[in-house]
Amino acid sequence: MxxxxxxxxxxxxxxxxxxxxxxxxxxxxxxxxxxxKLPSCKQVLVLGDNESGKTTLVAKLQGAENPKKGSGLEYAYIDVRDDYRDDHTRLSVWVLDGDPGHTGLLKFALNEETFPHTLVILTVTMTAPWGILEQLQHWASVLADHLDKLKLDLDTRQARRQHIVRIWQEYVEPGDELDPASPMKRSSRNLGESDHDNELGEGLPLPEGTLTSNLGLDIVVVVTKVRFV
Structure with missing residues:
Protein backbone atom coordinates (compact mmCIF):
# COMPACT_ATOMS: atom_id res chain seq x y z
CA MET A 1 0.00 0.00 0.00
CA LYS A 37 42.16 33.42 18.63
CA LEU A 38 45.75 33.61 19.84
CA PRO A 39 45.78 35.91 22.90
CA SER A 40 47.52 39.26 22.64
CA CYS A 41 47.90 39.82 26.40
CA LYS A 42 50.71 37.31 27.03
CA GLN A 43 54.22 38.54 27.78
CA VAL A 44 57.71 37.46 28.81
CA LEU A 45 59.88 39.19 31.41
CA VAL A 46 63.62 38.48 31.12
CA LEU A 47 65.78 38.96 34.21
CA GLY A 48 69.44 38.31 34.88
CA ASP A 49 72.80 39.85 35.66
CA ASN A 50 74.53 42.09 33.16
CA GLU A 51 76.30 40.26 30.33
CA SER A 52 74.21 37.13 30.92
CA GLY A 53 72.93 37.15 27.34
CA LYS A 54 69.41 38.51 27.86
CA THR A 55 69.31 40.73 24.78
CA THR A 56 70.99 38.11 22.59
CA LEU A 57 68.49 35.49 23.74
CA VAL A 58 65.54 37.69 22.79
CA ALA A 59 67.13 38.50 19.43
CA LYS A 60 67.50 34.76 18.69
CA LEU A 61 63.83 34.21 19.55
CA GLN A 62 62.93 37.03 17.19
CA GLY A 63 65.11 35.61 14.44
CA ALA A 64 67.24 38.77 14.42
CA GLU A 65 70.95 38.59 13.63
CA ASN A 66 72.17 41.81 15.22
CA PRO A 67 70.85 42.32 18.77
CA LYS A 68 70.56 45.95 19.84
CA LYS A 69 71.13 46.40 23.53
CA GLY A 70 69.19 49.13 25.30
CA SER A 71 69.29 50.39 28.84
CA GLY A 72 67.02 50.32 31.87
CA LEU A 73 63.95 48.43 30.69
CA GLU A 74 63.91 47.26 27.07
CA TYR A 75 60.74 46.36 25.18
CA ALA A 76 60.51 44.06 22.20
CA TYR A 77 57.99 41.67 20.69
CA ILE A 78 58.02 38.28 18.99
CA ASP A 79 55.69 37.46 16.12
CA VAL A 80 53.83 34.24 16.86
CA ARG A 81 52.02 32.44 14.05
CA ASP A 82 49.58 29.55 14.05
CA ASP A 83 49.67 28.30 10.47
CA TYR A 84 46.99 25.69 11.17
CA ARG A 85 44.41 28.33 12.03
CA ASP A 86 46.02 31.03 9.90
CA ASP A 87 46.27 33.24 12.98
CA HIS A 88 49.03 35.36 14.44
CA THR A 89 49.72 37.60 17.41
CA ARG A 90 52.54 39.46 19.11
CA LEU A 91 54.21 38.26 22.30
CA SER A 92 55.49 41.20 24.35
CA VAL A 93 58.99 40.84 25.79
CA TRP A 94 60.48 42.99 28.55
CA VAL A 95 64.20 42.88 29.38
CA LEU A 96 65.35 44.46 32.66
CA ASP A 97 68.88 45.77 33.04
CA GLY A 98 70.94 43.78 35.51
CA ASP A 99 71.92 46.88 37.50
CA PRO A 100 70.11 46.77 40.89
CA GLY A 101 69.31 50.46 40.47
CA HIS A 102 66.83 49.62 37.72
CA THR A 103 64.61 47.21 39.66
CA GLY A 104 62.15 50.04 40.23
CA LEU A 105 61.28 49.84 36.53
CA LEU A 106 59.69 46.43 37.05
CA LYS A 107 56.37 48.14 37.78
CA PHE A 108 56.01 48.99 34.09
CA ALA A 109 56.38 45.37 32.99
CA LEU A 110 54.91 43.37 35.87
CA ASN A 111 51.85 44.80 37.55
CA GLU A 112 48.38 43.82 38.74
CA GLU A 113 47.05 43.60 35.19
CA THR A 114 49.91 41.66 33.61
CA PHE A 115 50.65 39.31 36.54
CA PRO A 116 48.40 36.40 35.38
CA HIS A 117 49.78 36.61 31.83
CA THR A 118 53.53 36.80 32.49
CA LEU A 119 56.24 34.19 32.00
CA VAL A 120 59.56 35.01 33.67
CA ILE A 121 62.89 33.93 32.19
CA LEU A 122 65.90 33.97 34.52
CA THR A 123 69.18 33.97 32.59
CA VAL A 124 72.45 32.70 34.05
CA THR A 125 75.74 32.18 32.27
CA MET A 126 78.26 29.36 32.28
CA THR A 127 81.14 31.84 32.15
CA ALA A 128 80.88 31.85 35.95
CA PRO A 129 79.02 28.65 36.95
CA TRP A 130 79.98 29.04 40.60
CA GLY A 131 77.70 32.08 40.80
CA ILE A 132 74.59 30.55 39.22
CA LEU A 133 72.79 29.65 42.45
CA GLU A 134 73.48 33.05 43.98
CA GLN A 135 72.18 34.80 40.86
CA LEU A 136 68.97 32.75 40.83
CA GLN A 137 68.37 33.44 44.51
CA HIS A 138 68.97 37.16 43.97
CA TRP A 139 66.50 37.50 41.11
CA ALA A 140 63.92 35.33 42.83
CA SER A 141 64.18 37.69 45.80
CA VAL A 142 63.79 40.73 43.51
CA LEU A 143 60.64 39.19 42.07
CA ALA A 144 59.20 38.33 45.50
CA ASP A 145 59.86 41.84 46.85
CA HIS A 146 58.24 43.41 43.80
CA LEU A 147 55.12 41.21 44.01
CA ASP A 148 54.71 42.07 47.69
CA LYS A 149 54.39 45.74 46.69
CA LEU A 150 51.64 45.07 44.16
CA LYS A 151 47.98 45.26 45.11
CA LEU A 152 47.18 41.82 43.79
CA ASP A 153 43.75 40.31 44.27
CA LEU A 154 44.11 37.50 46.83
CA ASP A 155 41.91 35.11 44.83
CA THR A 156 43.92 35.74 41.67
CA ARG A 157 47.24 35.15 43.41
CA GLN A 158 46.00 32.02 45.15
CA ALA A 159 44.63 30.66 41.88
CA ARG A 160 48.01 31.24 40.22
CA ARG A 161 49.81 29.48 43.07
CA GLN A 162 47.50 26.48 42.73
CA HIS A 163 48.14 26.52 39.00
CA ILE A 164 51.90 26.28 39.59
CA VAL A 165 51.45 23.43 42.08
CA ARG A 166 49.25 21.56 39.62
CA ILE A 167 51.93 21.91 36.91
CA TRP A 168 54.46 20.24 39.22
CA GLN A 169 52.04 17.50 40.19
CA GLU A 170 51.15 16.70 36.58
CA TYR A 171 54.66 17.04 35.14
CA VAL A 172 55.68 14.35 32.67
CA GLU A 173 59.19 13.94 31.25
CA PRO A 174 59.22 14.66 27.49
CA GLY A 175 58.54 11.40 25.68
CA ASP A 176 57.18 9.62 28.76
CA GLU A 177 53.63 10.72 27.99
CA LEU A 178 53.60 7.93 25.39
CA ASP A 179 54.72 5.27 27.89
CA PRO A 180 52.05 4.53 30.52
CA ALA A 181 54.52 2.34 32.44
CA SER A 182 57.06 5.14 32.87
CA PRO A 183 57.81 5.94 36.56
CA MET A 184 57.98 9.63 35.63
CA LYS A 185 54.42 9.72 34.27
CA ARG A 186 52.60 11.57 37.00
CA SER A 187 48.98 11.60 35.92
CA SER A 188 45.82 11.20 37.98
CA ARG A 189 45.55 7.65 36.71
CA ASN A 190 48.95 6.72 38.14
CA LEU A 191 48.66 8.67 41.37
CA GLY A 192 45.23 7.33 42.21
CA GLU A 193 43.65 10.77 42.32
CA SER A 194 40.00 11.19 41.59
CA ASP A 195 38.77 13.53 38.87
CA HIS A 196 37.26 15.66 41.62
CA ASP A 197 40.64 16.05 43.30
CA ASN A 198 42.20 16.97 39.99
CA GLU A 199 39.66 19.74 39.41
CA LEU A 200 40.46 21.21 42.82
CA GLY A 201 44.19 20.97 42.23
CA GLU A 202 44.57 18.50 45.09
CA GLY A 203 47.11 15.76 44.38
CA LEU A 204 49.89 14.11 46.24
CA PRO A 205 52.09 16.41 48.35
CA LEU A 206 55.08 17.86 46.54
CA PRO A 207 58.54 16.50 47.39
CA GLU A 208 60.33 18.19 50.25
CA GLY A 209 62.04 21.41 49.20
CA THR A 210 59.82 21.88 46.14
CA LEU A 211 58.09 25.26 45.67
CA THR A 212 59.11 26.49 49.11
CA SER A 213 58.51 29.95 47.64
CA ASN A 214 55.58 29.87 45.25
CA LEU A 215 55.30 33.25 43.53
CA GLY A 216 52.44 32.19 41.28
CA LEU A 217 54.53 32.90 38.19
CA ASP A 218 55.70 30.55 35.46
CA ILE A 219 59.51 30.71 35.64
CA VAL A 220 62.04 29.30 33.18
CA VAL A 221 65.79 29.23 33.83
CA VAL A 222 67.94 29.64 30.71
CA VAL A 223 71.67 28.89 30.87
CA THR A 224 73.60 30.89 28.29
CA LYS A 225 77.15 30.92 26.90
CA VAL A 226 77.56 27.17 27.11
CA ARG A 227 80.52 25.80 25.18
CA PHE A 228 80.32 22.33 23.69
CA VAL A 229 83.64 20.57 23.24
Missing part, protein backbone atom coordinates in the same frame (compact mmCIF):
# COMPACT_ATOMS: atom_id res chain seq x y z
CA UNK A 2 1.52 3.34 -1.02
CA UNK A 3 2.03 5.99 1.68
CA UNK A 4 -0.44 8.81 1.67
CA UNK A 5 0.43 12.30 0.54
CA UNK A 6 0.09 13.54 4.14
CA UNK A 7 2.67 11.00 5.34
CA UNK A 8 5.07 12.01 2.57
CA UNK A 9 4.63 15.63 3.56
CA UNK A 10 5.38 14.86 7.22
CA UNK A 11 8.51 12.90 6.30
CA UNK A 12 9.70 15.68 4.03
CA UNK A 13 9.19 18.33 6.71
CA UNK A 14 11.00 16.15 9.25
CA UNK A 15 13.98 15.77 6.92
CA UNK A 16 14.11 19.52 6.39
CA UNK A 17 14.07 20.19 10.15
CA UNK A 18 16.82 17.62 10.77
CA UNK A 19 19.00 19.11 8.02
CA UNK A 20 18.48 22.61 9.42
CA UNK A 21 19.44 21.38 12.90
CA UNK A 22 22.54 19.69 11.47
CA UNK A 23 23.66 22.80 9.63
CA UNK A 24 22.93 24.92 12.67
CA UNK A 25 25.07 22.61 14.79
CA UNK A 26 27.93 22.75 12.27
CA UNK A 27 27.79 26.54 12.06
CA UNK A 28 27.74 26.89 15.84
CA UNK A 29 30.74 24.58 16.13
CA UNK A 30 32.68 26.56 13.54
CA UNK A 31 31.78 29.81 15.26
CA UNK A 32 32.83 28.57 18.70
CA UNK A 33 36.16 27.23 17.48
CA UNK A 34 36.76 30.22 15.27
CA UNK A 35 36.71 32.52 18.28
CA UNK A 36 39.75 30.77 19.81
Missing amino acids: APSQDNNSEISEKDIVEKENLWSSILNDVRDHGNN
